Amino acid sequence: MKVANLTSTAICCQFSRHQNVQQISIYNTLKSLSGTFKQSLLAFTVNVFGLVAGTLMALHFGLFSKEPWIILLYPAILSSRGVVGGLLCGRLSTGLHLGLIQPKFLGNTKYFHLLIEVLLILTFITSLFTGLVAFFFAFLFWGISATSFMGILMLVIATMSLSLLLVSPLTIAVSFFSFKKGLDPDIVLYPIQSTAADILVTFCYIIALTLFFSYGNFGLFFLGTVCTVLTISTFYFSLRNRSETTFVRTVYEAVSTLLLVSFIVNVTGSFLGKIGQLIGNTPEIYIVYPALIDTIGDVGAVVGSTATTKLALGTLNPSIFSIKTHATEIFGAWAASLVMFLVYTFLSLTIQRSLTASLFLLLFGVLVITNVIAAFSMIALSYIIGIITFQKGLDPDNFVIPIESSLADAMTTLALLIALTLIG
Numbered sequence: 001m002k003v004a005n006l007t008s009t010a011i012c013c014q015f016s017r018h019q020n021v022q023q024i025s026i027y028n029t030l031k032s033l034s035g036t037f038k039q040s041l042l043a044f045t046v047n048v049f050g051l052v053a054g055t056l057m058a059l060h061f062g063l064f065s066k067e068p069w070i071i072l073l074y075p076a077i078l079s080s081r082g083v084v085g086g087l088l089c090g091r092l093s094t095g096l097h098l099g100l101i102q103p104k105f106l107g108n109t110k111y112f113h114l115l116i117e118v119l120l121i122l123t124f125i126t127s128l129f130t131g132l133v134a135f136f137f138a139f140l141f142w143g144i145s146a147t148s149f150m151g152i153l154m155l156v157i158a159t160m161s162l163s164l165l166l167v168s169p170l171t172i173a174v175s176f177f178s179f180k181k182g183l184d185p186d187i188v189l190y191p192i193q194s195t196a197a198d199i200l201v202t203f204c205y206i207i208a209l210t211l212f213f214s215y216g217n218f219g220l221f222f223l224g225t226v227c228t229v230l231t232i233s234t235f236y237f238s239l240r241n242r243s244e245t246t247f248v249r250t251v252y253e254a255v256s257t258l259l260l261v262s263f264i265v266n267v268t269g270s271f272l273g274k275i276g277q278l279i280g281n282t283p284e285i286y287i288v289y290p291a292l293i294d295t296i297g298d299v300g301a302v303v304g305s306t307a308t309t310k311l312a313l314g315t316l317n318p319s320i321f322s323i324k325t326h327a328t329e330i331f332g333a334w335a336a337s338l339v340m341f342l343v344y345t346f347l348s349l350t351i352q353r354s355l356t357a358s359l360f361l362l363l364f365g366v367l368v369i370t371n372v373i374a375a376f377s378m379i380a381l382s383y384i385i386g387i388i389t390f391q392k393g394l395d396p397d398n399f400v401i402p403i404e405s406s407l408a409d410a411m412t413t414l415a416l417l418i419a420l421t422l423i424g
Helices: 002-059 068-098 110-141 146-180 185-214 216-240 245-279 283-313 320-351 357-391 400-423
Strands: none
Touching (some): 002 185, 002 283, 002 320, 068 110, 068 146, 068 185, 068 245, 068 283, 068 400, 110 146, 110 216, 110 245, 146 185, 146 216, 185 216, 185 283, 185 400, 245 400, 283 320, 283 357, 283 400, 320 357, 357 400
16 A cells, blocks of 8 residues: 555656646746747837838839839849848857857957958949849840940949948947847847848938939949949959958858849849839838838848857757747747737828728738738748758858848748739
């Protein structure tokens, strides 16, 4: 009888311990999910300012309508800037975690200085590829003349150059500040950078278009000078660092993605052109557009960036099936994005002074469909890219955010087109 009682007691104790372990595990999971959600929502809140970029676009719709290729270039330039900025964010966040970069501007590491020079070179290469492919798409599918080639190339390179001077210092400052304050740059950096980039790139594009169309020879001279400075700087730093292994590897791996990305971003422009034909000049859609592509890109970036850091630290199994162990980051980021889509609906209609219950439900329905299609597509894609590149011995930071950010723009634009078609 005593033996039975002892056995029963032991079983009860073991069951109690098992329950406690399960409760602790559930608690830790919920705590991690809550942490990711809160930090993601904090970072995604900055995307509200993406409505500023959309409003700028809506206010200058006449300027965007001067030539058919201008509206096609807009998402291509936003995405191209996102590629360069995404690579910078990925390398900064991982570099800070691993100690390869110090959170300070002066007296930083050699790795940091090489990264800045890589950034300049990739800006030129991305601009060149994007301009060439944009002309090809516009010539083939939109019937523009060959005389538009130099104008397209000049506008892309000049806009990317001007935005480089504004966006990159801000990105670096945010990464250093967030790291010092105990925040995770993998979660907060890219969302903040992408929103600021969209506003500043839109502003730079409007400035470049204004100079190109309204200021005659002076405008062309200014834009040409900007393009020439970037070109000379690219050749100088390329020659100076040609024997640096880290420099050569980063440029080589990044350039290998740019050919793919250059086609993707111009497909995005074609989708936006189709949306324009479908909705006409409907300000509410144009106002939310930059914020939508920002947020979907941010969801993929949070998932991909946290995964690459875990891979680098050895805390994530490099297998596609290990995605289930990354669930808290996935659902935390997605839930935050859904909250932001609700906010965008309200603010867009409020800005246009057209807020009614029926229009709110209609626009929010369109955005929810867009979110579900685009967000989960990018979550899967960014995770898979990170795992595969790591398995191949490549640096995932050179691939995940650059590819994910450009694909996110295309996927969001396509999802928006599908949603608008479905809801009518």
